[in-house]
Structure formats: structure tokens, C-alpha cells
Amino acid sequence: MKKYLLIVGLLCLVCAFELTAKDYLISDFGAKNDGATNNAGAIQYAINFIHEQGGGRLIFETGTYVTGSIYLKSNVTLHLNQGATILGSTNPFDYVKDKKIGWMSMIFAVNQENIGITGKGTINGRGYLTANNMVTYIQTGIYTDPLKYDRPNETNRPQNIYFRECKNITIKDITLKDPASWNQTYDQCKNLYVEGITVDSKSYWNNDGIDVVDCEDVVIKNSYFDAADDVICFKSHSADHLCKNVVVDNCVGRSSANGLKFGTVSRGGFKNFKVTNLTIFDTYRSAITLAAVDGAEIENIEIDGVKSINTGNVIYLRIGDRWGKGKKPSLKNVRISNVYAEVPVGKPDAGYNYEGPVEDLPRNISPASIVGLVENKIKDVTLKNIHIVYPGEGNPMYAKRGLSPAELDGIPEMRDAYPEFSQFKELPAWGFYVRHAEGINFDNITFTALKKDYRPALVLDDVKDASFRSMQFIEPESKGKQQIFEYQSTSRTIK
Amino acid sequence: MKKTCFLAFCLWICLGSIVLADDYKASLFGIKSNGTTLNTNSIQKAIDYIHEKGGGRLVFYVGRYLTGTIQLKSNVTIHLEEGAILLGSSNIYDYNVTQTFPALVTAYNAQNIAITGKGVIDGQGREVAYNLLDQVHKGLLKDALINDRPAQRRPKGIYLRECKNVDISGVIVKNAAEWVVVCDQCENLKIDKLTVDSKAFWNNDGIDIVDCKNVLISNSFIDSSDDAICFKSHDATKLCENVEVRNCVARSSASGIKFGTVSSGGYKNFKIVNNKIFDTHRSAITIATPDGGAVENILVDSLYAYNTGNAIYLRIGARWNKGRTGTMKNITIRNMHCEIATGKADAGREYEGPIEDMPRNISPASIVGLPGQYISDVKLQNINIVYPGNSNPNYAFRGISNVDLDSIPEMPSAYPEFSQFKELPAWGFYLRHAKNIQFENVTLTSKGKEYRPALVLDDVQGATLSKMHIIDPQKQKKQIHSYRSTNIVQSK
Numbered sequence: 001m002k003k004y005l006l007i008v009g010l011l012c013l014v015c016a017f018e019l020t021a022k023d024y025l026i027s028d029f030g031a032k033n034d035g036a037t038n039n040a041g042a043i044q045y046a047i048n049f050i051h052e053q054g055g056g057r058l059i060f061e062t063g064t065y066v067t068g069s070i071y072l073k074s075n076v077t078l079h080l081n082q083g084a085t086i087l088g089s090t091n092p093f094d095y096v097k098d099k100k101i102g103w104m105s106m107i108f109a110v111n112q113e114n115i116g117i118t119g120k121g122t123i124n125g126r127g128y129l130t131a132n133n134m135v136t137y138i139q140t141g142i143y144t145d146p147l148k149y150d151r152p153n154e155t156n157r158p159q160n161i162y163f164r165e166c167k168n169i170t171i172k173d174i175t176l177k178d179p180a181s182w183n184q185t186y187d188q189c190k191n192l193y194v195e196g197i198t199v200d201s202k203s204y205w206n207n208d209g210i211d212v213v214d215c216e217d218v219v220i221k222n223s224y225f226d227a228a229d230d231v232i233c234f235k236s237h238s239a240d241h242l243c244k245n246v247v248v249d250n251c252v253g254r255s256s257a258n259g260l261k262f263g264t265v266s267r268g269g270f271k272n273f274k275v276t277n278l279t280i281f282d283t284y285r286s287a288i289t290l291a292a293v294d295g296a297e298i299e300n301i302e303i304d305g306v307k308s309i310n311t312g313n314v315i316y317l318r319i320g321d322r323w324g325k326g327k328k329p330s331l332k333n334v335r336i337s338n339v340y341a342e343v344p345v346g347k348p349d350a351g352y353n354y355e356g357p358v359e360d361l362p363r364n365i366s367p368a369s370i371v372g373l374v375e376n377k378i379k380d381v382t383l384k385n386i387h388i389v390y391p392g393e394g395n396p397m398y399a400k401r402g403l404s405p406a407e408l409d410g411i412p413e414m415r416d417a418y419p420e421f422s423q424f425k426e427l428p429a430w431g432f433y434v435r436h437a438e439g440i441n442f443d444n445i446t447f448t449a450l451k452k453d454y455r456p457a458l459v460l461d462d463v464k465d466a467s468f469r470s471m472q473f474i475e476p477e478s479k480g481k482q483q484i485f486e487y488q489s490t491s492r493t494i495k
Numbered sequence: 496m497k498k499t500c501f502l503a504f505c506l507w508i509c510l511g512s513i514v515l516a517d518d519y520k521a522s523l524f525g526i527k528s529n530g531t532t533l534n535t536n537s538i539q540k541a542i543d544y545i546h547e548k549g550g551g552r553l554v555f556y557v558g559r560y561l562t563g564t565i566q567l568k569s570n571v572t573i574h575l576e577e578g579a580i581l582l583g584s585s586n587i588y589d590y591n592v593t594q595t596f597p598a599l600v601t602a603y604n605a606q607n608i609a610i611t612g613k614g615v616i617d618g619q620g621r622e623v624a625y626n627l628l629d630q631v632h633k634g635l636l637k638d639a640l641i642n643d644r645p646a647q648r649r650p651k652g653i654y655l656r657e658c659k660n661v662d663i664s665g666v667i668v669k670n671a672a673e674w675v676v677v678c679d680q681c682e683n684l685k686i687d688k689l690t691v692d693s694k695a696f697w698n699n700d701g702i703d704i705v706d707c708k709n710v711l712i713s714n715s716f717i718d719s720s721d722d723a724i725c726f727k728s729h730d731a732t733k734l735c736e737n738v739e740v741r742n743c744v745a746r747s748s749a750s751g752i753k754f755g756t757v758s759s760g761g762y763k764n765f766k767i768v769n770n771k772i773f774d775t776h777r778s779a780i781t782i783a784t785p786d787g788g789a790v791e792n793i794l795v796d797s798l799y800a801y802n803t804g805n806a807i808y809l810r811i812g813a814r815w816n817k818g819r820t821g822t823m824k825n826i827t828i829r830n831m832h833c834e835i836a837t838g839k840a841d842a843g844r845e846y847e848g849p850i851e852d853m854p855r856n857i858s859p860a861s862i863v864g865l866p867g868q869y870i871s872d873v874k875l876q877n878i879n880i881v882y883p884g885n886s887n888p889n890y891a892f893r894g895i896s897n898v899d900l901d902s903i904p905e906m907p908s909a910y911p912e913f914s915q916f917k918e919l920p921a922w923g924f925y926l927r928h929a930k931n932i933q934f935e936n937v938t939l940t941s942k943g944k945e946y947r948p949a950l951v952l953d954d955v956q957g958a959t960l961s962k963m964h965i966i967d968p969q970k971q972k973k974q975i976h977s978y979r980s981t982n983i984v985q986s987k
Contacts, residue, residue, distance in 0.1 A: 147522065352530075355559055357578025357579075358580065358615055397744050
């Protein structure tokens with residue numbers, strides 16, 4: 001805890017420093033706020049100028065400023081006043097695909113310090129138009145891309161922000177809208193402070209809310225996310241780096257994928273996380289997905305205070321063996337507490353553009369799951385004070401996975417598959433499914449099924465040292481039903 | 496010459512397969528996957544283009560593709576990858592409403608067409624039906640509003656007419672405003688691994704096969720508010736012929752497997768093997784010919800029905816037969832297990848089947864012809880039907896006196912439904928106007944006491960009952976009653 005306070009303190013100092021710096025008006029550099037002129041040249045000139053002067057804020061007054069790619073430099077903060085919009089060009093050729101980074105973006109920063117984007121203005125990538133213009137260029141042969149899934153590769157569509165190997169970053173108050181790919185990525189950065197931002201990111205495929213890749217000392221707080229893809233997403237692209245010392249506090253998110261996600265690319269690891277007071281709603285997949293499929297080490301993760309409303313799945317913890325190249329993944333020391341969740345019968349993200357794909361059918365409502373590998377178990381997970389309300393009504397005529405050894409063993413391991421709560425199709429439990437795990441503690445858990453389900457609430461398969469304390473199962477017409485089923489497992493009940 | 500022909504044939508096959516292998520991505524035609532751009536014209540352009548190029552697949556990847564009516568052309572496959580949804584517009588004017596049978600996906604006189612993949616066709620039928628209703632209420636469209644629902648223009652999910660070599664496989668078809676998947680006068684039709692999920696509005700039949708030849712429906716799952724797997728014959732000069740239904744699971748707020756209602760031409764040579772019906776309001780299987788159609792050579796083998804309002808209903812009627820006489824013969828039902836619902840089998844579902852023909856106790860399976868028009872040569876073998884029993888004669892009563900039996904109406908012109916006669920005098924099986932009936936190893940179980948006998952035969956000319964097992968807590972009662980019947984042979 002002391003460590004976290006120290007980080008916050010340091011970041012506050014950074015902020016204070018930024019506020020005292022000199023202000024420059026973008027209009028003085030000849031930028032036009034007419035919503036039509038491409039100002040990339042003027043903005044870049046202004047950034048370079050301020051950087052050379054020793055730093056300061058570049059102020060955007062009310063108006064709409066079109067731009068292509070620009071690079072932020074040390075000691076420069078872009079400050080967008082309320083009413084100011086930085087609008088992405090819709091021409092994909094106005095964007096740079098940075099050689100070091102390998103992605104397109106509107107606002108880049110590489111190897112810079114003390115940088116920020118602040119103010120109540122908006123950055124709008126107009127990603128739908130840019131992405132579709134890119135599709136046209138690809139279909140006419142002007143740009144080369146395999147069009148996998150009939151869309152340009154993520155790296156060939158501009159993000160709003162991509163910062164790499166930067167230090168002391170402040171992102172505060174701004175609204176980030178409509179990128180053509182991920183929204184904002186902070187990659188191998190240190191001291192990242194994100195506060196009070198609004199993300200409206202559902203204009204095209206892969207519109208993640210925020211991606212934090214291999215960063216150290218991160219705070220994300222008081223922010224709101226509405227994203228077509230994962231909301232708050234931690235990744236590890238490099239086997240030699242990891243995400244560590246991260247605080248996420250008081251955030252609200254909506255997604256057609258996952259709420260809080262570790263992965264998918266998960267090579268190095270994720271350590272020392274404290275996530276508090278998280279609200280996830282109308283979200284298609286899991287409120288929380290922690291996946292170590294590419295050799296990542298995940299440990300010391302505390303998630304406390306989660307409200308998950310109208311969300312397709314609540315918790316998914318997974319070890320896989322996809323791109324690890326022999327690096328041994330681990331997932332241990334996870335504590336998830338004080339969770340209230342409601343899983344709906346229908347599609348939680350119905351009606352949004354770029355709804356999450358209907359897949360892995362036929363299956364009844366999927367349970368929360370912890371699924372490791374035979375030789376690589378998920379260890380020491382504590383689940384405390386958790387209430388999940390499920391619709392129940394699992395119908396064996398539609399999809400059935402029974403409890404016989406043959407049926408349980410018949411659940412595929414899917415070591416190298418993309419990790420998703422639904423990947424195993426029908427699972428044998430309606431509440432929680434645990435496989436290949438060790439030291440799983442269920443403490444004060446209530447699972448409610450609103451209608452009768454053919455499955456038991458909880459299935460353990462190959463679980464060592466599970467413990468149960470004050471378990472409650474509520475399911476209509478199910479008096480005397482055995483709600484916990486154990487297979488090749490050991491457990492104890494704590495009174 | 497023969498050799499040349501053969502070579503040419505081989506070449507044609509090769510070319511054919513090469514041509515068919517051509518894939519066109521939807522984005523080539525500017526089709527948008529965001530769920531809000533109306534793509535009707537660009538999808539139609541894509542189909543026409545691929546058709547003119549000699550054929551191929553129009554491939555939709557993950558995304559929602561909003562569209563109105565599109566028409567498939569020869570040699571074109573619509574391929575929906577997992578996660579791709581062809582989404583019906585909610586505006587009725589985006590559909591071909593001037594046609595007799597409007598639909599989201601149509602084809603007329605096309606050959607070698609297919610709809611494949613693991614994706615979804617979602618008609619948004621309730622939204623379309625409400626939009627249509629609104630237009631009718633505003634007076635912009637005229638409609639008789641029969642039963643307070645639009646009688647015309649409600650778009651079906653898929654409507655294929657006079658097509659040959661049709662392949663529908665893997666896809667999920669959802670939420671039509673009317674019937675869901677319809678093939679009308681088609682030949683060589685293969686439906687495999689289809690999922691129908693349609694409880695969006697009234698008349699959501701799952702699959703309607705109308706006057707088709709050479710049909711195989713297999714490995715499919717149907718959950719529909721109206722009849723699940725339904726065979727019809729709209730044309731008196733046509734019929735459904737050579738049909739196989741295999742390994743399907745179905746649920747309905749009407750009947751599971753149904754022949755009819757419109758049954759002008761008839762049904763011949765059917766094999767219905769190894770299917771399951773559950774939570775179904777009416778009959779697991781209804782075979783009805785009220786409109787003059789000839790029904791013959793029907794085999795139903797290994798049908799399992801759970802929580803279903805009725806087991807079997809075979810019926811000849813005289814409704815829209817225009818002087819023609821409906822016939823039904825050579826029906827074999829064997830290896831059937833059926834559990835009849837105690838309560839309402841489809842309770843809680845949207846568009847529940849109507850409660851009607853009250854008062855009556857649980858209705859028996861029935862075989863009911865017309866006077867002089869016998870249902871003939873029916874063989875029931877290895878059948879097990881479990882009823883809840885507990886009928887109450889104070890609630891509804893039909894005795895077995897001649898007067899009581901004669902009072903059962905003939906109802907030749909009525910809509911054929913297992914419940915149409917209200918209270919029937921048997922709890923297990925009721926037969927009337929039937930000829931040459933064979934029961935072999937038939938077990939009828941009533942869980943509660945019954946005031947009625949298990950089996951009533953009225954005007955049955957020739958029946959053998961062997962290895963009948965009747966289980967009823969109401970002991971010491973004659974369980975088989977026959978009236979006006981001849982040649983009834985009973986053996987152990």
C-alpha cells in the first residue's frame with residue numbers, strides 16, 4: 001500500500017510541474033479551427049517549438065482542428081479547452097505507421113518525458129470513415145493488407161494515442177472518441193497517470209478503451225469507458241517486460257468484449273495490481289478476464305469492489321499455452337472480493353454498433369471459470385463476499401455437458417486457443433467451473449439461479465486444496481440437489 | 496463420343512468446383528459490418544456480380560450486416576462466418592412486400608444455391624411486425640388484421656421457390672416476422688446443422704417444406720413459437736416426396752413435427768428417424784390431410800418426446816378439398832417414447848400456444864378419419880406413452896355409452912388439432928374411422944387415476960392389438976372399449 005501512495009505522490013508532483021509551465025496558443029502557430037484544414041504541420045511545429053523552449057502547454061481554444069499524425073515531445077502538454085476538438089483526418093495516408101512501434105496513430109510519443117494531454121476537449125479519430133477508406137484502398141490494390149476478417153489489420157488503422165517508452169505521462173479530463181483501431185496505448189511507459197477521462201470508442205472493430213502494455217507505476221481513476229472492444233486492457237507484448245504496480249480506482253465501463261482484461265497478448269506478465277470500485281455494465285463477455293496464454297506471470301492481483309450488471313460473464317481466469325515459446329506461464333495470488341453481479345438471459349450489448357460476435361454455440365449460459373492447464377495450475381485464488389445472479393434455465397435438449405467422467409474429460413483443453421469464457425462451449429456448471437487449479441478459496445459466496453438449471457452450481461475438476469466457507473445456492477425447484485460436484489479434487493469446508 | 500462426353504463432364508465438374516471455390520469478401524462491394532448501414536443494394540449487387548461471374552461464395556465475416564430483401568441467384572453461396580449476422584431491417588418497406596411471400600432472403604428458379612457457415616440470419620421479426628402494424632393503423636397499408644395481427648406482408652426469414660440443389664447448413668436463423676425457413680416447390684434440398692430460434696411473433700414456424708422433392712433435414716435444432724418442422728402442400732398438382740428427417744431436436748408452442756395444415760397435394764415416402772421433441776404445446780407429431788391431399792408411406796422411427804401436450808394426431812378432414820378426397824395410409828410409427836405434460840408444456844415462453852377447446856381433461860393420442868374415409872394401414876410398434884392421468888369427470892366428461900360416443904362431432908371442415916373434439920372418451924388412444932390398425936408392444940401409462948378407459952375404438956375395421964401394456968392406478972376397469980368395430984383381435 002505504501003508503494004501505491006508513493007506513486008500517487010510522484011504523479012501529483014508531475015502534474016504540479018505541468019500546471020506551472022508556460023502556455024502557448026495553437027492559433028499563434030497558424031492552425032485553423034475550421035474543421036477542414038489539416039493542421040498536422042502547424043501542430044507539429046508548435047510542439048517542437050515549445051519543446052525547444054523548455055516546455056509548456058499547447059492550448060487548443062474552442063474549435064475543430066483536423067490533423068493527421070503528430071509526435072509529442074518532452075515537457076509538452078496538449079491542453080484542449082472545453083469545446084476544442086482535435087479531429088482525425090479521414091484519409092489513412094495522413095497517418096504514419098511508426099517504424100519502431102509498427103502501428104498507425106494520430107498522436108505519437110516515443111522516448112519522451114513529462115508529457116500530457118489534458119483539458120475538457122475531445123479527440124475524435126473519426127475511425128469509421130478512416131477505416132472504411134482504408135478498406136477501399138486495400139480492395140483497389142493501393143495498399144497491401146490480407147483483410148483478415150474482412151477488415152484492415154489493427155496496425156493499419158490509426159489509434160488516437162500511442163506512447164512508447166515514455167516517462168511521467170498525464171492524461172486528464174479529455175474525451176477520446178472513435179479511433180479506427182485501439183483507442184490509446186501506453187507501451188513500456190513509466191509513471192502513467194490517467195484521471196477523469198471519458199472514452200467513447202465504438203466506431204470500428206478492435207476499439208479498446210485503454211491499452212496499457214508493459215508499463216510500470218500506473219494510476220487509472222475516475223474514468224468512464226464505452227468501448228466496442230475490451231474496456232481497460234493490460235497487455236504484455238514483450239517477454240522481457242511486464243505491467244507492474246498498477247492502481248485502477250473508481251472506473252465505469254461498457255464493452256462488447258471484456259471489462260477489465262489482462263491479455264490477450266500476455267508474454268511478460270502482470271504484477272502488483274490493485275483494482276477497486278469497478279463498475280461494468282451492458283458488457284458482452286466477462287467483467288474480469290485474467291489470461292496468461294503467452295508465458296505471462298500473473299501475481300499479486302487484488303480486485304475489491306466490483307459491480308457487474310447485465311454482463312455476459314463475471315470472472316474468467318485462464319492459463320493457456322499459445323505463443324509462450326516455452327516460457328512457463330503462471331497465475332497466482334489473486335484475490336477478488338465484494339462482487340455483486342447479474343448475468344442476463346439476452347445479449348447484453350444488443351443494439352450497439354459492432355456488437356460482440358455470437359459464437360461457441362450451442363451452449364447454455366456459461367459459468368464463471370478458472371481454468372489452468374494439467375501441468376500448470378492456477379494457484380491461490382481467494383474469492384470472498386461474492387453474489388452472482390444467473391438466469392438459470394440451462395436446457396439439456398439444446399446443449400448438454402453431464403457429470404460423468406467421460407463427459408468431464410471430454411471438455412477440451414484448448415491450450416493454444418484464444419482465451420474466452422465461452423471457448424469450451426457447454427460447461428457442466430451453471431455458477432462456477434474450476435479445472436486444473438490449486439488453493440482455491442470460496443468464502444461467503446452466493447450463487448442464485450432465477451430458474452431451474454439442469455447443471456449443478458459448481459464443478460471442480462482436478463482441483464487441489466479447495467476450501468468452502470458459507471456457500472449459498474439459490475435455485476428454484478432444487479431442494480436436495482447436490483450443487484457442488486467434485487471430480488479428481490480435494491476440498492475442505494470451513495465452518 | 497462417350498469418352499469425350501465423359502471428359503467434358505469431368506472438366507465441367509472441375510471447372511464447376513473451381514468456380515464455386517471463388518470467395519468474395521463483403522467489403523469488396525462496400526458492404527458495412529457496423530449494424531446500422533442499410534446494405535440491401537450492395538449485397539444484391541454482390542450476388543448479381545458473383546452470379547454473372549459464374550458463381551462463388553459471398554463471405555461475411557464477424558459483424559452485423561443490416562439489410563432488406565435480397566435475392567440469391569444460381570451458383571451463389573452466402574457464407575456467414577461465425578459471428579457474422581445478416582440483420583433484417585426493422586422497416587417493412589425494405590422488404591419485397593408486393594410478393595405473395597415476402598422474405599429477408601429469397602430465391603426464385605435458382606440452382607446450386609447455398610447458405611452456409613456458423614453465422615446468423617436475424618430477421619428482427621417483432622420489430623418488423625410492429626412497424627407493419629403501425630403502418631396499417633395509420634392507414635398507409637391495408638390489411639384485414641386477422642386475430643389482430645397483420646395477415647399479409649410479414650417477411651419470412653428465408654423463402655426459396657422452385658430452386659434446385661439447395662444447401663442450407665450450419666447457420667442460425669432467428670426471429671422472423673412469420674414462417675422462418677421456407678422451401679416451396681424445391682428439389683434436392685439439404686438442410687444440415689441448422690438452428691432455428693424464433694419466438695419473435697405469431698406464426699413463427701421453424702422449417703416449412705412445401706411441395707418439395709428429395710429433402711434431407713438432419714442434425715438441426717428448432718425452437719419456434721409455431722410448428723417446428725412442418726410439411727405443407729399448397730398445390731393440388733404437387734406434393735412433398737422422398738423426405739428424410741434425421742437427428743433433429745425441436746420445441747414448439749404448436750406441433751413438433753407436422754404435416755399440414757394446408758395439404759392440397761399430399762405427402763409420400765417419408766422417413767422421420769431419431770428425433771426429439773420437448774416442451775411442445777400440441778402434438779409431438781401431427782399428420783393431417785384436411786384439403787384433399789394423399790398421405791402414404793410414412794415411417795416415424797425413434798421419436799422421443801418430453802413434456803409435450805399430445806403424442807400423436809392423425810387426421811383426415813374435408814376443409815378446402817374442393818371435392819377431392821383426402822387419404823392416409825401406410826403409416827408406421829415405431830420405437831417412440833413420449834411423456835405428456837402435466838401443466839402447460841410451453842409455459843412462460845413468448846407467444847405461448849393458445850389455451851382452447853376447454854373444458855377437457857388431458858387428450859389422448861388420436862387417429863381420426865371421416866365416415867367412409869378411413870385412415871388405413873397404421874402400424875404402431877414399441878410405443879411407450881406416459882400420461883399424467885387424474886382426469887376429473889366433474890370437470891369434463893365423455894362416457895363410453897353409444898350416445899356419448901356418437902355425440903363426438905365429426906368436424907370435417909374444422910382446423911385439425913388434437914384437442915378439437917374437446918373431451919374424448921379415452922386417456923391413452925382414441926381411434927375413429929380407421930382400418931387395418933396394428934398395435935404391437937404398446938405401453939400406455941397413466942400416473943394418476945383415470946375415469947376413462949385407455950383405448951377407445953369407434954368404427955375401426957380390422958385391428959390387431961398384441962403385447963398391449965396398460966398401467967392405470969384405477970384398477971379393475973375395462974381399459975379397451977370398442978364400438979361399431981369389426982375384426983378387433985387382441986393377443987398377449
